[in-house]
Amino acid sequence: MGSGVAVNLENVWIKFGDFVAVRDANVSINGGDFFSFLGPSGCGKTTILRAVSGFLSPSQGRVLIGGKDMAGIGPNRRPTALIFQNLALFPLMKVWENITFSMEVKGASAAERRKRADELLDMIALGGQGDKLPSELSGGQKQRVAIARALCASPDVLLLDEPLSALDLKLRQHMRTELRAIQQRVGITFIYITHDQGEALTMSDNVAVMKAGVIDQIGTGRDVYDLPSTAFVASFVGENNMFRGKILRIDGDSAQVDVAGIGPLVGRISPAASAQLDAGDEAMIFIRPEALAPGEGEAGRTLNATVVNEEFEGNAFTVYLDAGGNAEIRMSLANTGQHRIAERGSRMALHFPAGKAVVVPVGELASE
């Protein structure tokens, strides 16, 4: 990529009175990237987006678009277009007038606008529906009109605030791929907000995971999924099994944690985490359900547990196990045709491959 316009947040704080909605955000978004902010409701995603689009100015720090400081530049003079959480289509204007509103305020003639509207309507597969009112469209159609309206302004940066949250599952999945395709076609920077981690992982080049105003981690979808840097990220993005214990030793990018009732387990540790942790500290170790498999493994990558239950999920089985005292363990196994992994109540050994467990400092978990 790299052809589009970059967006940078430098030490951005946003406060509402005493309440800190965004705390010291540092984000650099490459031009032409599809960048997502992922976080639970109320964590400050919309607030960051509003700071980028210019509806509120940071209490501290700078917002740069294309390397230019945006302080004092209003939303109507920024090269951004925002797709609102509720779409905010103009209810009294026809679809084509909605789409070309950005041209109308610049004084374009009706014929010019009509022509551009027809092009965009074709692009969003709504050809011939330009004379309807927004209230006469379906949810997915409104969605596409909102996208066309934003694109018509030829923004350098398109900001999308959970635009798919109001849609049902099927339509949402369809719109995901469509959005990604549009982004690749127009090649501009997309900043996408969602609290749906699946959405963030499938569409984004890079993801920032937020929790209560703080950006915990920025990275590619794989980074965030495979090597979460905090307990929150590990528990928010995807399913995870968490074990708590004391660090025995840290050795480069791997750490050994002594988990009560299970024994020592070895996991990867990020440089940031290893800087915060020392031998003897409490830590958390996360292992993905799909990383676990039945059978003995190497020392430090094996645990014993009792089978509690088993669920069939079509493409996979989920096996619930009890490792004594600790929270339940989930193991996900691909459906390869075999039945009944183990008898209920029987004890079995589990192992996981090297590098599939992650050690992070003790922290708050996502409560979902």
Next chain:
Amino acid sequence: MKSLNLSRLAFALYLLIFFTYLMGPLLVMSLTAFNSPSFPSASPWECFTFEWFSVLWHDNHIREGIYYSVIIGIGTVVLSVSMGLAASIVLTQIWPRFRSAFYTMIIAPILIPGVVIGISTLVFWDRVGRLLGAGEGSALNGFFHNGLFLTILGQSSFIASYAMLVFVARLQRFDPGLTEAALDLGATHTQAFRKILLPFMRPAIASASVLAFLASFENYNTTTFTIVDYKTLTTVLAQKVRLGIDPSISALAFSIITLTVLAALAVEAFRRHSANRLAARLRGGAAGRLLSGFFRGNVPAVLLVLLSMAVIVTAGVAQRYDPTQCKVAVQAAKKAEIQRRIKALQESRKARESAAPATPAPKAPNANSGAFGNVFAPNNLPGAPGASQTAPAQESPSQKPGNGAFGNVFAPGNLSGASDAPDAAPDSPPARPDNGSGFGNVFDPNNLSGVSGGN
């Protein structure tokens, strides 16, 4: 079943009474506009006439009053709608934090009596004029004491609050995200206001304008203080009521009612029309373009046209219609009735004079007192002592008995209506000789009973 019918009946009765209460006065008022007596009355019905409309039309006071009322109304609409719109936007969009304080402040003028607003407007702008150094007789001074200027300001100070209430109700349903979306798409604040908020507010602006105009048009309390040397319809009407009214006021009321009904029908017709057109559009048809499409499924439009035609036809008829003949007939009937009564009275007097010829006192006064005695207490005919007591007061001018007689004619149940006498005076001379000469019918029993019946 029976009790259900009964409660239904009661409900229907209630509705009837309710609507009679609402519409009755208007109906009676409208009727009086077409009746010929010069005091507004619906009964007795005399002659159907349009003359009060012509009187109204040629009444320069009312015309001027309406003219200034309309000017003031327009000024008030412009001022109070813009003030109300600004206030409502501040209230809902800009400073939501000071909402309650601001709200109280803005709503206060509605709660203050109009009289107080009128006086304080007068005083305030006088002070402002002085502060600005407007001396006696200067142009600026004239401006601050101009009745139109003061009335528009005075009325707007509270009508703006009404307008604001209308706007706030509408604005509460406005999504501020729409303005943000417009800004985000490159619109300036002015463009966002003009292209997004204003179209959204259009229905509210229309209804606030109508409301403001009507409130201004009918305002009296404030206007009577601020109008100074101008006049509005309400002040003219108030003056008229003080000096005595004629049915041209009913004609005005009827015209206003008709206009209101026409306007309401027109609004409803166009509303129905656009609803129909929307429905047609959703069905995919191109209907509604033809004029006939306007009336399809649009009862108010049909009524509107019918009523307008009725008004036009009536106006045309009124040009030709001449109730003179009817009036002459009514006049004649009235005269005849008066004559009849006079005659009856005279005859009753004669009857008494000949019935008591033995009284020693001079004839005429005695006859007078007899007449009065008869009038007051006909059953007490020979009561001489009582009669002679009243005599001295009544006797000195020789016409006085005539007075008494006429009083009897005009207000048969009530002699004290002596003030009616001057009206009837022109009729009395012919009666007088009759009084002096003819004793002829004195003993006619029918005449005598006629008078006592009239009593």
